[in-house]
Amino acid sequence: MDEPVLLTGAGGRVGRAILTGIGEAYDWRLLDREPVAAEFLPDRVTDDDVIVADVTDEASVREAVDGAGAVVHLAGDPRPNAPWDSVLANNIDGTQTVLSAAVDAGVDRFVFASSNHAAGAYETDERTPDMYRTDDEFRLDGSELPRPSNLYGVSKATGETLGRFYHDHHDLTVACVRIGNLTKGHPPKEYERGQAMWLSHRDCAHLFDRCLRADYDYEIVYGISDNDRKYYSIERAREVLGYDPQDNSAEYTFAGEPKEELEPDSA
Ligand SMILES: NC(=O)C1=CN([C@@H]2O[C@H](COP(=O)(O)OP(=O)(O)OC[C@H]3O[C@@H](n4cnc5c(N)ncnc54)[C@H](O)[C@@H]3O)[C@@H](O)[C@H]2O)C=CC1
Numbered sequence: 001m002d003e004p005v006l007l008t009g010a011g012g013r014v015g016r017a018i019l020t021g022i023g024e025a026y027d028w029r030l031l032d033r034e035p036v037a038a039e040f041l042p043d044r045v046t047d048d049d050v051i052v053a054d055v056t057d058e059a060s061v062r063e064a065v066d067g068a069g070a071v072v073h074l075a076g077d078p079r080p081n082a083p084w085d086s087v088l089a090n091n092i093d094g095t096q097t098v099l100s101a102a103v104d105a106g107v108d109r110f111v112f113a114s115s116n117h118a119a120g121a122y123e124t125d126e127r128t129p130d131m132y133r134t135d136d137e138f139r140l141d142g143s144e145l146p147r148p149s150n151l152y153g154v155s156k157a158t159g160e161t162l163g164r165f166y167h168d169h170h171d172l173t174v175a176c177v178r179i180g181n182l183t184k185g186h187p188p189k190e191y192e193r194g195q196a197m198w199l200s201h202r203d204c205a206h207l208f209d210r211c212l213r214a215d216y217d218y219e220i221v222y223g224i225s226d227n228d229r230k231y232y233s234i235e236r237a238r239e240v241l242g243y244d245p246q247d248n249s250a251e252y253t254f255a256g257e258p259k260e261e262l263e264p265d266s267a
């Protein structure tokens with residue numbers, strides 16, 4: 001891509017994973033309401049490319065998106081127990097502000113950080129905990145209707161719908177990534193659900209790279225590594241985006257230790 005990519009929420013956990021993995025592959029504009037730590041800034045990023053602003057501040061967002069070819073929109077309140085006033089402002093109004101500015105600026109594609117919590121209510125008492133286990137065949141694939149776990153999940157389902165609206169009416173290419181549970185170095189410890197939806201840092205960066213490069217129209221995909229335990233299908237992401245994850249929570253013990261290091265030396 002020749003034009004810059006605007007990354008909102010650049011200083012957060014997902015933003016840092018993306019910048020660490022593919023920071024040198026694009027010309028970035030980074031927007032966050034907090035300063036982005038210098039250690040995560042790609043080499044070519046200058047002070048002019050870093051915007052400290054809120055995504056609900058329309059004038060700042062319009063300036064940030066001007067001339068960008070794509071937007072990766074991460075900024076928002078990530079707390080599953082976030083209150084309505086926060087998700088309404090940061091997640092719903094913020095996403096609409098960025099989408100609206102993006103189409104007005106002629107941006108071609110928009111990659112949205114949705115969440116497992118947009119569909120968390122499929123995890124019924126009858127299905128859990130079996131669905132978190134390797135031998136269970138239940139799968140969600142992104143074609144199902146949203147069933148949010150909480151108001152945060154409602155805000156993510158709303159972001160997906162806003163993306164659909166701007167795709168249908170303004171021809172914007174949109175990918176909504178229902179991110180599972182991103183942790184660095186190892187899967188969430190002693191947490192079956194978290195290990196079923198683990199997204200490693202390198203698979204996260206690779207998936208967002210594929211969202212920026214692949215040819216598609218509007219997609220909802222799950223963002224998890226290739227975990228043996230899984231209840232989210234990653235087949236659509238493989239087929240349409242060319243996602244080829246390298247990590248699997250089964251390569252770690254339940255306590256989060258890499259199994260390889262525990263195996264006796266075979267030499
Ligand atoms: N970390 C995870 O496992 C998952 C994350 N997500 C989504 O990914 C996105 C990023 O999440 P994380 O990096 O984990 O969260 P984070 O809290 O580490 O990062 C969010 C970043 O966005 C910024 N931000 C928040 N509200 C803003 C606003 N109104 N204007 C400008 N900047 C704002 C924050 O300053 C922060 O740097 C969120 O939308 C979250 O809902 C979804 C599923 C799982």
Ligand SMILES: O=C1O[C@H](COP(=O)(O)O)[C@@H](O)[C@H](O)[C@H]1O
Pocket residue numbers: 078079080115116117179180181182193194
């Ligand atoms: O959307 C999100 O989901 C992950 C996983 O959810 P959890 O309920 O298992 O913790 C969460 O860690 C992350 O903060 C959130 O943004």
